[in-house]
Amino acid sequence: MQPYHSSSNDFRSDTFTTPTKEMLEAVQFSSIGDAVYNEDINTIQLEKTVADIFGKPAGLFCCSGTMSNQIGIRTLLNVQPPYSILCDYRAHIYTHEAAGLAMLSQAMVTPVIPKNGNYLTVEDIQKWVIKNDGDIHGAPTFVISLEQTLHGMVTPFDELIRIKKFCIENNLKLHCDGARIWNACVKQNIDPKKYGTIFDSISVCLSKSMGAPIGSVLLGSANFIKKANHFKKQVGGGIRQSGIISSMALVAIQPGWENKLQYSHDLAAEMNDYLVNELHVPLESPTETSFVFIDLQTAKINPDVLVKKALKYGCRVMGGRIAFHYQIDRSLLNNLKMALKETVEYSKKYPFDHAGPTQIYRSESTDIINGDIQTFKY
Ligand SMILES: Cc1ncc(COP(=O)(O)O)c(C=O)c1O
Numbered sequence: 483m484q485p486y487h488s489s490s491n492d493f494r495s496d497t498f499t500t501p502t503k504e505m506l507e508a509v510q511f512s513s514i515g516d517a518v519y520n521e522d523i524n525t526i527q528l529e530k531t532v533a534d535i536f537g538k539p540a541g542l543f544c545c546s547g548t549m550s551n552q553i554g555i556r557t558l559l560n561v562q563p564p565y566s567i568l569c570d571y572r573a574h575i576y577t578h579e580a581a582g583l584a585m586l587s588q589a590m591v592t593p594v595i596p597k598n599g600n601y602l603t604v605e606d607i608q609k610w611v612i613k614n615d616g617d618i619h620g621a622p623t624f625v626i627s628l629e630q631t632l633h634g635m636v637t638p639f640d641e642l643i644r645i646k647k648f649c650i651e652n653n654l655k656l657h658c659d660g661a662r663i664w665n666a667c668v669k670q671n672i673d674p675k676k677y678g679t680i681f682d683s684i685s686v687c688l689s690k691s692m693g694a695p696i697g698s699v700l701l702g703s704a705n706f707i708k709k710a711n712h713f714k715k716q717v718g719g720g721i722r723q724s725g726i727i728s729s730m731a732l733v734a735i736q737p738g739w740e741n742k743l744q745y746s747h748d749l750a751a752e753m754n755d756y757l758v759n760e761l762h763v764p765l766e767s768p769t770e771t772s773f774v775f776i777d778l779q780t781a782k783i784n785p786d787v788l789v790k791k792a793l794k795y796g797c798r799v800m801g802g803r804i805a806f807h808y809q810i811d812r813s814l815l816n817n818l819k820m821a822l823k824e825t826v827e828y829s830k831k832y833p834f835d836h837a838g839p840t841q842i843y844r845s846e847s848t849d850i851i852n853g854d855i856q857t858f859k860y
C-alpha cells in the first residue's frame with residue numbers, strides 16, 4: 483500500500499492520516515445503496531467484518547468515534563436516570579466529546595485518577611463506584627467505560643478480566659472506547675476476539691491508527707445494535723450512500739494491518755529512547771504503543787516553542803503528545819529529534835512556567851504561511 487505523503491511529517495495525531503491510492507481506487511467500485519435502509523453492501527460487509535474480528539454479534543457503522551462512543555453508552559443506559567458513568571479522568575468520552583454524556587445521556591461522570599497513574603484497576607473502580615442501593619442522594623454507576631489504549635497505554639488483559647468479573651457481580655455494563663484498540667492487540671499480541679468476551683460494547687475506530695479517512699464501528703449484541711441505530715438516526719448519523727466511505731475502511735482493515743501499527747510503535751519507542759536517554763526529558767506516561775507524551779510542565783517547555791521548532795525542521799506537532807502512525811516518513815524522525823534538542827536547549831535558557839492545565843490538543847493551528855510561522859484558530 484503506497485500511502486500519500488501529505489501526513490508523512492504530521493506528528494500531531496494519527497487522525498491526520500490520509501486515504502491511500504488503494505482506498506481511493508476502491509471508491510470507484512464501492513456499493514451505492516442507501517444505508518439508512520440497510521441496503522449498502524460495503525457498509526454491511528464492513529460492520530460484519532469488524533464484528534467478526536472482535537468476536538461480537540453485530541456492528542454499526544458510525545461517522546466518528548465520538549458518535550460511536552456516545553450512542554453506545556446511551557444505549558447501555560437502558561434504565562431511568564439519575565445514573566452515572568465511571569471512567570479515567572483523562573478519558574476522551576469525558577474530556578473531549580463536548581459533554582455528550584451530560585447532554586445526550588443526561589448522565590453524571592465519575593472521573594477517577596488511577597492509583598497506579600496509568601490505568602484503572604478493579605480496586606480504583608470499587609473505591610469510586612456509586613452503588614445502586616436506593617440512596618436518593620446519588621446517581622448510581624451503571625456503565626464503566628475503559629479506553630484502550632489510553633494515551634497510548636495498554637490496560638493489561640488480566641486486569642480487564644478482573645474488572646469484567648466485578649461488573650457482572652454488580653450488574654454494571656462495560657464499554658470500551660477502542661479508538662486505538664487495534665494498537666493494544668498488536669502490543670499485547672492477542673486476538674481481538676478476546677476483547678469481545680470482556681466488553682458489552684466496543685467503539686472501534688477506523689480513522690485513527692488504521693488510517694481510514696472516516697468512521698468507526700460500534701460493536702455489541704444484535705438487540706444493542708438495533709437500539710443504537712435508533713440513537714444514531716437521532717443524532718443525524720443515518721448517512722445514505724456510506725459505501726463510498728466503507729469501501730475505504732475495508733481497505734484499511736485488510737489482513738496485515740498489524741504491520742503498519744508495529745511500524746508506528748517502533749518509531750515511538752525510538753523517540754522515547756532518544757528523549758529519555760539522550761535529552762533526559764521527563765515523560766508524562768510510559769510509551770507503550772504509538773504515542774510519546776512529553777511532560778512539558780516538568781521540563782518547563784513552552785508548547786509554542788516546540789510547535790515552531792518542529793515546523794522549522796519540517797515537522798508538525800501540537801503540544802507535548804507526539805503521535806506516530808504508519809504514514810510517518812522514518813527519515814523525518816531525525817528532523818524531529820533535532821527540533822526537540824533545540825527546544826530543550828532553548829527551554830534551559832528560558833524555562834517556561836505553565837499556568838493552568840496542560841493541553842494535549844490545541845484549538846489552533848500553527849503553520850508556515852508565505853514564509854513565516856503563523857498561529858491561527860481553526
Ligand atoms: C481515545 C479517543 N476516543 C475517541 C475519539 C473520537 O474520535 P473522533 O475524532 O472520530 O470523533 C478520539 C479522537 O481521535 C480518541 O483519541
Ligand SMILES: C[C@@H](O)[C@H](N)C(=O)O
Nearest residue numbers: 494495496497578843
Ligand atoms: C483531538 C482528539 O479528539 C483526537 N481524538 C486525537 O487523538 O487527536
